[in-house]
Amino acid sequence: xxxxxxxxxxxxxxxxxQVTLSCSPISGHRxxxxxQQTPGQGLQFLFEYFSETxxxxxxxxxxxxxxxxxxxxxxxxxxxxxxxxxxxxxxxSSPSGGxxxxxxxxxxxxxxx
Amino acid sequence: xxxxxxxxxHITVSEGASLELRCNYSYGATPYLxxxVQSPGQGLQLLLKYFxxxxxxxGIKGFEAEFKRSxxxxxxxxxxxxxxxxxxxxxxxxxxxxxxxxIFGAGTRLAVHP
Numbered sequence: 455x456x457x458x459x460x461x462x463x464x465x466x467x468x469x470x471x472q473v474t475l476s477c478s479p480i481s482g483h484r485x486x487x488x489x490q491q492t493p494g495q496g497l498q499f500l501f502e503y504f505s506e507t508x509x510x511x512x513x514x515x516x517x518x519x520x521x522x523x524x525x526x527x528x529x530x531x532x533x534x535x536x537x538x539x540x541x542x543x544x545x546x547s548s549p550s551g552g553x554x555x556x557x558x559x560x561x562x563x564x565x566x567x
Numbered sequence: 568x569x570x571x572x573x574x575x576x577h578i579t580v581s582e583g584a585s586l587e588l589r590c591n592y593s594y595g596a597t598p599y600l601x602x603x604v605q606s607p608g609q610g611l612q613l614l615l616k617y618f619x620x621x622x623x624x625x626g627i628k629g630f631e632a633e634f635k636r637s638x639x640x641x642x643x644x645x646x647x648x649x650x651x652x653x654x655x656x657x658x659x660x661x662x663x664x665x666x667x668x669x670i671f672g673a674g675t676r677l678a679v680h681p
Contacts, residue, residue, distance in 0.1 A: 458610070496671060496672075504666070512668070554667075
């Protein structure tokens, strides 16, 4: 089975721009979660989607948004980029939730200049 | 609020030596606990998980962890470390009712000397 696929692997953007990151979950997995990883704040939960519905959201500003499509693929969008948004963005999938472990992709490294 | 503490930021061990990485959590009920490993430039790989039952959990790559409720700990162990184990290790707890919201510790970076 193919793992979680995130595209692109690397992105360089300028302050004020917006960016869209993509995540394809493991086949059959209906839950997709997003995490931000930075040296200062560590790993922080952004949001989780299941069957195209956002079930949970972390403590991030409204500039961070996401969506999930009917095939479970997910995208996250960051508008009006700030330097502090530079991070590794990780996507994880699981069959449903609760006691199903998360399977992580290799992430998208976003650099904001 | 639930939290996870990994007291050791960096640990260095010699190849072949034993390893123990510490993890403490705060949560009233029985937690769902995980250990993940991250190699440079990579995502997180699940090493093992604890949901209930036997408090000694076996994982991949020869790792094991022991859940101790009395100490609120979930320490990761390996009897003999290999150079390829050099990576960053994260302990995490599933937030109650959180729909796949994991709360991570700050991580422990492991270096292995030949």
